[in-house]
Amino acid sequence: MKKTLVTLACALAMSGAFAQTSAPASAPVSAAASVSAAKAGHERNVEDRIAYLHTQLKITSAQEPQWNAFADVMRNNGQTMGQLFERRKAATNLSAVDDMKQYATIAQAHADGMKKLVDAFDPLYSSFSPDQKKLADVTFRQPGGAMGGGHRHHGKGAGKQTPADDAGAQS
Numbered sequence: 610m611k612k613t614l615v616t617l618a619c620a621l622a623m624s625g626a627f628a629q630t631s632a633p634a635s636a637p638v639s640a641a642a643s644v645s646a647a648k649a650g651h652e653r654n655v656e657d658r659i660a661y662l663h664t665q666l667k668i669t670s671a672q673e674p675q676w677n678a679f680a681d682v683m684r685n686n687g688q689t690m691g692q693l694f695e696r697r698k699a700a701t702n703l704s705a706v707d708d709m710k711q712y713a714t715i716a717q718a719h720a721d722g723m724k725k726l727v728d729a730f731d732p733l734y735s736s737f738s739p740d741q742k743k744l745a746d747v748t749f750r751q752p753g754g755a756m757g758g759g760h761r762h763h764g765k766g767a768g769k770q771t772p773a774d775d776a777g778a779q780s
Contacts (some may be wrong), residue, residue, distance in 0.1 A: 655687040675733035682729040687720035
């Protein structure tokens with residue numbers, strides 16, 4: 610389960626951090642507008658994953674308080690990681706040592722965020738019915754984890770139905 614949650618947080622942190630929208634070639638885009646568009650894209654990705662998991666895990670109204678706590682941690686982690694990646698992207702002329710320090714900061718933020726995510730997920734998972742636990746176990750074991758897009762995967766096995774898809778179809 611820990612490996613799955615690590616995958617979840619990593620996918621959350623990494624996906625969308627570099628999301629940008631394209632502007633028409635004739636319209637110049639300022640750096641601020643580009644950062645704003647990337648931030649909006651990242652937030653949209655996080656919200657899409659939250660909605661996907663809410664549906665996939667069949668969250669009940671009784672589970673909403675635990676779910677909301679978990680979703681808020683996902684949002685906060687996504688915001689933190691997005692900011693750190695934007696800072697990394699904006700940094701120029703870093704020495705190798707500074708680059709490593711910056712990466713260490715990202716890795717530490719990821720670890721801290723993962724701990725918060727586990728702490729928020731534990732009571733939610735405990736509230737699940739046996740069927741929901743099975744769905745969660747399968748969903749979080751999918752390639753890319755539950756946060757890795759959930760719907761489409763590229764590369765080996767692309768287009769194949771996953772056990773989570775089968776579980777969702779059986780319900």
